[in-house]
Amino acid sequence: MNRPQRPHRPRLSPPSAAETGFAHAPALWQLLQQTAESLLAVRQGQSTTRVLPRVRAAWRPGVQSLLFQVLRHLGRAQALRSRLAPRAPAPAVDALLCVALALCWDEVSAPYDSHTLVNQAVEAAKRERRTQGQAAFINACLRRFLRERAELLVATDSDPLARTNLPSWWLERLQRDHPEHWSALVDQARQPAPMTLRIQTRRTTREALQARWAAMGLTSQAVGRYGLQLTRPVDVRALPGFLEGECSVQDAAAQLAAPLLWDALLDSPRRHASGPWRLLDACAAPGGKTAHLLEIAPAGDRPVDLLALEIDAARLPRVQENLQRLGLQARVQCADAGVLQQGGEQPWDGILLDAPCTASGIVRRHPDIPWLRRASDVDQLVAQQARLLKALWPQLRSGGILVYCTCSVFRDEGQNQIEAFLAHNTDARLRPSPGHLMPLATGFPADVPDNRLGDHDGFYYAVLEKRDR
Numbered sequence: 001m002n003r004p005q006r007p008h009r010p011r012l013s014p015p016s017a018a019e020t021g022f023a024h025a026p027a028l029w030q031l032l033q034q035t036a037e038s039l040l041a042v043r044q045g046q047s048t049t050r051v052l053p054r055v056r057a058a059w060r061p062g063v064q065s066l067l068f069q070v071l072r073h074l075g076r077a078q079a080l081r082s083r084l085a086p087r088a089p090a091p092a093v094d095a096l097l098c099v100a101l102a103l104c105w106d107e108v109s110a111p112y113d114s115h116t117l118v119n120q121a122v123e124a125a126k127r128e129r130r131t132q133g134q135a136a137f138i139n140a141c142l143r144r145f146l147r148e149r150a151e152l153l154v155a156t157d158s159d160p161l162a163r164t165n166l167p168s169w170w171l172e173r174l175q176r177d178h179p180e181h182w183s184a185l186v187d188q189a190r191q192p193a194p195m196t197l198r199i200q201t202r203r204t205t206r207e208a209l210q211a212r213w214a215a216m217g218l219t220s221q222a223v224g225r226y227g228l229q230l231t232r233p234v235d236v237r238a239l240p241g242f243l244e245g246e247c248s249v250q251d252a253a254a255q256l257a258a259p260l261l262w263d264a265l266l267d268s269p270r271r272h273a274s275g276p277w278r279l280l281d282a283c284a285a286p287g288g289k290t291a292h293l294l295e296i297a298p299a300g301d302r303p304v305d306l307l308a309l310e311i312d313a314a315r316l317p318r319v320q321e322n323l324q325r326l327g328l329q330a331r332v333q334c335a336d337a338g339v340l341q342q343g344g345e346q347p348w349d350g351i352l353l354d355a356p357c358t359a360s361g362i363v364r365r366h367p368d369i370p371w372l373r374r375a376s377d378v379d380q381l382v383a384q385q386a387r388l389l390k391a392l393w394p395q396l397r398s399g400g401i402l403v404y405c406t407c408s409v410f411r412d413e414g415q416n417q418i419e420a421f422l423a424h425n426t427d428a429r430l431r432p433s434p435g436h437l438m439p440l441a442t443g444f445p446a447d448v449p450d451n452r453l454g455d456h457d458g459f460y461y462a463v464l465e466k467r468d469r
């Protein structure tokens with residue numbers, strides 16, 4: 001794995017009020033302070049999805065951008081901080097130091113000039129109660145970094161966490177699971193992911209939406225069967241067609257789930273059955289794949305009776321909101337798919353199990369994941385996935401299809417999980433399936449295998465058919 005190889009970007013100035021559209025644009029020191037506060041919360045175990053909504057709305061895009069950059073370079077920042085201050089300072093001081101170091105260690109990817117960053121980090125320290133007593137210490141550490149940058153970078157190069165930004169157990173798994181390509185996977189995990197939309201082809205065509213966006217200077221390219229990938233991210237609520245339900249945000253690999261289930265169902269013995277198609281989306285929130293299953297249901301065919309289950313009641317409203325925006329209907333229930341009783345329900349023709357997982361395939365979009373996961377999480381999640389597979393399989397009709405997927409690049413959550421399942425379930429047949437799909441960032445050398453669509457997240461897919469015993 002190499003240092004990030006992105007083209008040199010022009011340095012940014014702190015956003016002006018005119019640029020943000022708000023009367024009082026934050027100063028850079030304010031953004032740094034808020035970023036350090038957010039980093040502190042992540043270090044205490046909170047995800048960025050929980051932390052960022054607490055940042056005031058006008059500052060959120062700026063803080064998110066800085067926080068994501070910090071999380072992508074936190075391993076290096078921590079190693080540098082240990083060299084500059086071998087005794088760890090108080091958490092708030094350490095967070096601010098690491099924010100400044102993560103943003104300025106690499107002159108190619110630094111969003112601001114290093115001296116500006118250091119001045120503003122010291123200003124941030126002076127303005128906050130928990131750090132003001134240490135402002136001179138922060139200043140001394142950062143100025144020493146600027147003076148001794150080259151030597152300090154060489155010294156920290158020997159630290160694997162500094163080089164890879166991944167904990168050792170994660171790195172070992174990647175090396176074991178992908179012996180030839182782990183290094184490319186490590187490199188691209190630090191790149192931002194593109195913004196990809198799924199087009200609702202019942203309401204518009206991909207070409208029509210692409211032309212509409214192009215007319216306002218927003219270029220995109222087709223990806224997969226239903227996707228358009230933007231050349232730069234935008235606020236989705238301002239994207240023409242979004243509020244009207246013509247498109248949804250969804251990564252290109254995630255867009256494979258619904259077509260895989262429908263293609264297999266239309267090629268299965270269930271094709272010739274009568275009555276509605278009975279589909280179960282076992283782990284549904286926030287409802288991206290639920291909606292896609294309904295959007296691409298075969299036109300003029302049997303009606304679709306879809307039950308979307310979700311264990312977390314707090315995540316259910318997102319499913320409803322998505323379905324409403326897209327004009328789709330499903331039954332939505334809060335339940336544990338692992339203890340689902342047949343009860344009044346008939347068995348299902350098709351089941352989608354988008355199982356809870358480590359999310360090791362979506363680090364580009366969620367750079368907090370390597371900092372939140374523990375090694376023991378993998379075994380717990382693998383056991384949970386096995387429990388869900390075991391509970392759902394008897395609910396599937398003979399001839400029915402179960403699509404299992406995870407957004408993980410770890411083989412225990414993909415190929416190994418399904419091999420173990422097949423060994424214990426002789427009525428299950430693995431149909432032609434994508435298997436592990438590796439993430440690959442645009443512009444990276446195409447030396448990662450199993451990357452079908454270009455720029456997409458890491459995923460695993462298995463399509464299972466239930467045979468007569």
Ligand SMILES: C[S@@+](CC[C@H](N)C(=O)[O-])C[C@H]1O[C@@H](n2cnc3c(N)ncnc32)[C@H](O)[C@@H]1O
Binds near residue numbers: 282287310315337
């Ligand atoms: C990978 S996410 C699903 C993403 C969703 N399919 C989509 O495309 O928008 C996994 C979801 O499963 C839920 N979940 C975890 N365990 C579950 C269980 N035993 N029963 C039902 N849902 C569960 C989690 O709360 C989470 O919302």
